[in-house]
Amino acid sequence: xxxxxxxxxxxxxxxxxxxxxxxxxxxxxxxxxxxxxxxxxxxxxxxxxxxxxxxxxxxxxxxxxxxxxxxxxxxxxxxxxxxxxxxxxxxxxxxxxxxxxxxxxxxxxxxxxxxxxxxxxxxxxxxxxxxxxxxxxxxxxxxxxxxxxxxxxxxxxxxxxxxxxxxxxxxxxxxxxxxxxxxxxxxxxxxxxxxxxxxxxxxxxxxxxxxxxxxxxxxxxxxxxxxxxxxxxxxxxxxxxxxxxxxxxxxxxxxxxxxxxxxxxxxxxxxxxx
Amino acid sequence: xxxxxxxxxxxxxxxxxxxxxxxxxxxxxxxxxxxxxxxxxxxxxxxxxxxxxxxxxxxxxxxxxxxxxxxxxxxxxxxxxxxxxxxxxxxxxxxxxxxxxxxxxxxxxxxxxxxxxxxxxxxxxxxxxxxxxxxxxxxxxxxxxxxxxxxxxxxxxxxxxxxxxxxxxxxxxxxxxxxxxxxxxxxxxxxxxxxxxxxxxxxxxxxxxxxxxxxxxxxxxxxxxxxxxxxxxxxxxxxxxxxxxxxxxxxxxxxxxxxxxxxxxxxxxxxxxxxxxxxxxxxxxxxxxxxxxxxxxxxxxxxxxxxxxxxxxxxxxxxxxxxxxxxxxxxxxxxxxxxxxxxxxxxxxxxxxxxxxxxxxxxxxxxxxxxxxxxxxxxxxxxxxxxxxxxxxxxxxxxxxxxxxxxxxxxxxxxxxxxxxxxxxxxxxxxxxxxxxxxxxxxxxxxxxxxxxxxxxxxxxxxxxxxxxxxxxxxxxxxxxxxxxxxxxxxxxxxxxxxxxxxxxxxxxxxxxxxxxxxxxxxxxxxxxxxxxxxxxxxxxxxxxxxxxxxxxxxxxxxxxxxxxxxxxxxxxxxxxxxxxxxxxxxxxxxxxxxxxxxxxxxxxxxxxxxxxxxxxxxxxxxxxxxxxxxx
Ligand code: SF4
Ligand code: SF4
Numbered sequence: 081x082x083x084x085x086x087x088x089x090x091x092x093x094x095x096x097x098x099x100x101x102x103x104x105x106x107x108x109x110x111x112x113x114x115x116x117x118x119x120x121x122x123x124x125x126x127x128x129x130x131x132x133x134x135x136x137x138x139x140x141x142x143x144x145x146x147x148x149x150x151x152x153x154x155x156x157x158x159x160x161x162x163x164x165x166x167x168x169x170x171x172x173x174x175x176x177x178x179x180x181x182x183x184x185x186x187x188x189x190x191x192x193x194x195x196x197x198x199x200x201x202x203x204x205x206x207x208x209x210x211x212x213x214x215x216x217x218x219x220x221x222x223x224x225x226x227x228x229x230x231x232x233x234x235x236x237x238x239x240x241x242x243x244x245x246x247x248x249x250x251x252x253x254x255x256x257x258x259x260x261x262x263x264x265x266x267x268x269x270x271x272x273x274x275x276x277x278x279x280x281x282x283x284x285x286x287x288x289x290x291x292x293x294x295x296x297x298x299x300x301x302x303x304x305x306x307x308x309x310x311x312x313x314x315x316x317x318x319x320x321x322x323x324x325x326x327x328x329x330x331x332x333x334x335x336x337x338x339x340x341x342x343x344x345x346x347x348x349x350x351x352x353x354x
Numbered sequence: 355x356x357x358x359x360x361x362x363x364x365x366x367x368x369x370x371x372x373x374x375x376x377x378x379x380x381x382x383x384x385x386x387x388x389x390x391x392x393x394x395x396x397x398x399x400x401x402x403x404x405x406x407x408x409x410x411x412x413x414x415x416x417x418x419x420x421x422x423x424x425x426x427x428x429x430x431x432x433x434x435x436x437x438x439x440x441x442x443x444x445x446x447x448x449x450x451x452x453x454x455x456x457x458x459x460x461x462x463x464x465x466x467x468x469x470x471x472x473x474x475x476x477x478x479x480x481x482x483x484x485x486x487x488x489x490x491x492x493x494x495x496x497x498x499x500x501x502x503x504x505x506x507x508x509x510x511x512x513x514x515x516x517x518x519x520x521x522x523x524x525x526x527x528x529x530x531x532x533x534x535x536x537x538x539x540x541x542x543x544x545x546x547x548x549x550x551x552x553x554x555x556x557x558x559x560x561x562x563x564x565x566x567x568x569x570x571x572x573x574x575x576x577x578x579x580x581x582x583x584x585x586x587x588x589x590x591x592x593x594x595x596x597x598x599x600x601x602x603x604x605x606x607x608x609x610x611x612x613x614x615x616x617x618x619x620x621x622x623x624x625x626x627x628x629x630x631x632x633x634x635x636x637x638x639x640x641x642x643x644x645x646x647x648x649x650x651x652x653x654x655x656x657x658x659x660x661x662x663x664x665x666x667x668x669x670x671x672x673x674x675x676x677x678x679x680x681x682x683x684x685x686x687x688x689x690x691x692x693x694x695x696x697x698x699x700x701x702x703x704x705x706x707x708x709x710x711x712x713x714x715x716x717x718x719x720x721x722x723x724x725x726x727x728x729x730x731x732x733x734x735x736x737x738x739x740x741x742x743x744x745x746x747x748x749x750x751x752x753x754x755x756x757x758x759x760x761x762x763x764x765x766x767x768x769x770x771x772x773x774x775x776x777x778x779x780x781x782x783x784x785x786x787x788x789x790x791x792x793x794x795x796x797x798x799x800x801x802x803x804x805x806x807x808x809x810x811x812x813x814x815x816x817x818x819x820x821x822x823x824x825x826x827x828x829x830x831x832x833x834x835x836x837x838x839x840x841x842x843x844x845x846x847x848x849x850x851x852x853x854x855x856x857x858x859x860x861x862x863x864x865x866x867x868x869x870x871x872x873x874x875x876x877x878x879x880x881x882x883x884x885x886x887x888x889x890x891x892x893x894x895x896x897x898x899x900x901x902x903x904x905x906x907x908x909x910x911x912x913x914x915x916x917x918x919x920x921x922x923x924x925x926x927x928x929x930x931x932x933x934x935x936x937x938x939x940x941x942x943x944x945x946x947x948x949x950x951x952x953x954x955x956x957x958x959x960x961x962x963x964x965x966x967x968x969x970x971x972x973x974x975x976x977x978x979x980x981x982x983x984x985x986x
Binding site for chain 2: 107109112114149157159214264265266267268270272337
């Protein structure tokens, strides 16, 4: 069922527990619930790491028989036998439920999409979860190159197709976006036969969200960027050129202390940290 | 004479072994899934199905049909009489003379079989099939001579022991091939399996000139979906595979085979036989799948077909054009088998190749294969002022627009058809954004779940409105609405636009000018022609336009596919040529400057052929250009 788990060049050492967080996505054109694209890529990465041992976790309403269930089942259609649903009411905060789940069950790697396709979609959840668990987080992971009980070698995606190799200690949270492998096809049979395991969990109302008001986005006209290029090569250059960084500074040899101070200074000057 | 006691004994042994072989063969078929058939009706109908329906197909090759009538008729008659005369020893001159006549008839037929086999066409399998004419001759001659004394022509003890030995050898060889071989896998197996296949055919509607082309629904609640192993086929599908005579007519017409894609319908059916009986394809003596070596395939009833017997690429090469089914004298259902196996790959393994996964996901999320916003389905008609069913609730004609709505080239066809509808003052309406993809592509790609969802949604929507008939410019939607929605409660009268326009012309509702252009040929879309038997309306319409068709060699029921069906452009299995290019060669060969079509998919495929080439025009476009509009 999962041939790619073996052909993957990242044999996960036995006993490592890998989990992927999955949410109910929303198709950008039709608005219909579906497997969220980035989450599905996280699942794909998980399957390549450990085949069907990957555990899938979702926090949200139970939703038996509704279209949300069908959307979640799409993840099972990728070849995983079961999915844990941490029961919550509509509008509850997923964070405490997930944090307590992983504190109880333990995990070595948690994979997630960078940002949800509906709801707040702030992209904060993986950071807050890593913070609660006290784990490091790596964003925008393109591939996990190698992994053992202690640490993992990771390829992180940077803008304009660049990649950076990182080493991170286990356990950690990793988020994936468009740079990761596209998710495999959903097979209908397994998606319907897979098991949705409901579980009681912490159900805290998401205060921040409940204060929000949701309205459909307004289409705004886009300003076209006119490029005066004479040749195809020019146009290519214009399209791929790095924006000229202003006032930036590359710090390589300085001590961690100095680097951290520089970041903090920046955050203070931008008014983010007060 | 020694034969007096030896012949009955040999006969009894041969018949006994045949019976054992028959039981064994039947048990191989019975490994398949249950499928109810009417045994008595089937057996009673069998002779007629053989003589009328099967011969209707065989008769396309006159030489072979006469040959087969003589040989097979002579053989069946001979065998019956041999049993009476030589086994039961009925001493009756009339019977003996009749037997002489029957063996002579068989002999004559066998001579023609022999002649064809001296220079067999490429499509015929060789191997054991090459010895069959000799076996037929030996059988006929031997039993002719053996019967001479019984008929009173020669004395009892003529010829002496040399002849007796020769005759004994002939009897053993003849009975071995013709009686024993029939149920033990020799070339004569086709007679035994073929007769039962005709009796228990899975689509009995096909006999007596009927048509049955809609795919059968998958039970989505089953433990495993589609056909993974040979034993997952229905038992009478297995029986059908066993009836193949390896005549290769299917191979000769298959567009994928001709394009050098790894598919040969004859080999596929033979591989299914390997699967049901267990073993390898080493003994196969016909053309291979292009580019795939023979002898490597292995199968058994319990083994997954795509793991060693047939490559998935073979299954995905098929355009579901049905040319093979149309041509098969044994009325074997290749397309059913291929889609059954695709269903397993898509529904259980999630392995639809190339763009397949993306298209299916789009169909699920947006109801159209390209993932366009479903709310933009009617944008093409912004300037057409079309009545919407949601507003009018009722109309004479429901115009089924299909996914051509999203494609700029197809929109020209749609607009041309709307112009014709308006010119004839037809009371029609469209579903607008309520329409969804018909499910055709999803189904052919093996995703019956998505097909069923789309079908049920469409049926629910249509059930809210009142209309007399559906008309569509898309033969695929036409076929699905007409022949495949019935299983889900959608029974409609559906017409292809060429049929409908032809009707309007006959009723005098359209005034048409004459076509002014060059040579025109007409390309029959598979889903209009072979799937639904509509060959005449398009031709009548073109005639009304004053066009004298330059028919291509392969037209009508033998039309060659454009390459666009069955999701083939989506799975895109590489070959040596493109099917559309070959079809365009057909058109160029008759000097066509315009290829008239009746399908937007054909239009897309044929227009994809590099210029210079004939122009492609849908019949709706030709008609709308010829409209004489009343000036008020
Ligand atoms: S499947 Fe039919 S057409 Fe093809 S070789 Fe067999 S009998 Fe002939
Ligand atoms: S349906 Fe057409 S493409 Fe498919 S096997 Fe038959 S002849 Fe070939």
